[in-house]
Amino acid sequence: MVEKVIVKGKAKGKILKSKIPINFLGAVDKKTGIIRDNKHDLFQKSIKNTILVFPYGVGSSVGAYTIYSLKSNNSAPYAMICQKADLTVASGCALANIPLVIVTQKEYDSIKNGEEIFLDTESKTL
Amino acid sequence: MELTKDEESALKGEKGEVLELAYRILVATGEAINADRLVPIQWAHLSGVNYNTIGDAGEEFLSKLSKDAKVQVKTTVNPMGFDIDTVSDYNLDDDFIKKQQSISDSYKKMGVLPSFSCIPYEIFDLPQKNTQVSFAESNAAIYANSIAQLKTNKESAFSALASALTGKSPYSDLRKEEPDSPNLTIQMKVKNSNELTYGLLGYFAGKIAGSSVRISGASNLDKRSCKALCGGMGTSGQCGKFVLDDNDNQSEKVDFDNKEMQNIFDELNTTDSGDLVVLGSPQLGLEEISDLALMLKGRSFKKRCMIFCPRAIQQQASDLGYANTLKRAGCEMLYDCCTCLTPLIDKDNVDGVITNSIKGAYYLKNSNDVKVNLKPLSQIIDDETKW
DSSP, X not given: OEEEEEEOOEEEEEEEEOSSXXXXXXXXXXXXXXXOOTTSTTTTOBOTTEXXXXXXXXXXXXXXXXXXXXXXXXXXXXXXXXXXXXXHHHHHHHHHTOOEEEEOHHHHHXXXXXXXXXXETTTTBX | OOOOHHHHHHHTTTTOHHHHHHHHHHHHHHHHTTOSSEEEOSEEEEOOOOHHHHHHHHHHHHHHHTXXXXXXXXXXXXXXXXXXXXXXXXXXXXXXXXXXXXXXXXXXXXXXXXXXXSOHHHHSXXXXXXXXXXXXXXXXXXXXXXXXXXXXXXXXXXXXXXXXXXXXEEOOGGGOSSOOOOSEEEEEOXXXXXXXXXXXXXXXXXXXXXXXXXXXXXXXXXXXXXXHHHHHHHHHOSOOOEEXXXXXXXXXXXXXXXXXXXXXXXXXXXOSOXXXXXXXXXXXXXXXXXXXXXXXXXXXXXXXXXXEEOGGGHHHHHHTTHHHHHHHTTEEEEESBOSTTOTTOOTTTOSEEEESOHHHHHHHHHTSOOEEEEOOHHHHHHHHEEX
């Protein structure tokens, strides 16, 4: 169940799920979408063309530009699903037109890595 | 979020593309932080200036935006990638310099003050208590809320830009005159603390706190420790404010002891030595430069040492003789730029960086791929300088 829609849109793709918050500026390569923070559980994985599921964004405010750059470089996720909203991810997705929703805790826990899903913010369904 | 008729019309694009974009960002961020309305702000401080961080996509975006956009309130900006006066000493490619200058020109065209500093709270006069501002730089937002008695969200680069272009920002908990009491208290248990300990405490607090946190056992911080705490906290989390308060209260309590400190240290300290000393993340203001000049009198560094400062203090640092003392000690003084994500430190030329900055360490490690050795300033002076 989608609790809140931050950026509207539709997306279809494979779930890439992380347990750890993401500092987009430090941890993500803005050209390729590959996670380069070796302390992160998605280390060396690419977030490109995924439905990225993670708790929330942290750290540098410039992370919003990283999200915009990922989109411009065709390396962005199709959509993002978070547990908690934050300013950096919200504003980055707003400018880049990447659908972003917050889901209930129960829904968040039940989302499985690798699953194919269809997200529609209008009907608030996964 | 409730919008006024005017705001609604701007969001629909009836007042041009720039405002449509700005309101789209404000509405998304307002939803994200549960704001019910937009409020006027007096001062915006923008991040997203260094070409190293925003890249070609950012440079092109700003260049296009600046054709029509003008800031509506006092707007200052974060450091860029280099100091134009010394850039030729650093072997930076021409394309970087060109793109950086384009970014800088775009901001100037929009009407910002070219401050290129991450410590606006130290180089500009502070407005009166409870003034609403929008600071994107994370250490500056935390400093504004926690020390300078101003009110800001922990803004993002785009939310602060949208605030600059509209003079408005979403009204979140952090903006309330009587903010909610933090529901978490971190009890500082580390003895003999210094700025490095406070940076580590900040990084620890940022990881576990919500939008604000209470810290007990940490009163009377000097400016260096205060800035380190803000910098560390801004790097690891979402937290936008701390309250230093030793009074007992009902909130959940977590200890920051030697063991917790060691865990964070081990996460960020990746080597035991280095060949370059770097100071200034956040940038050093006049007070810290004056301290440093005193500590370095008659001494000189055995290794290269880079010091990052705002341009605003250059004249005074020179007039008061500090710049000279530091240069004689072998320091390279750099203005307008900062340790974080500087292109001037490259893993191919540097084995390891020695610094007292947690924020610097995080970005040097993750973005510049450089190894980092963390030490407090007093130990850096002891180990890395000679009479």
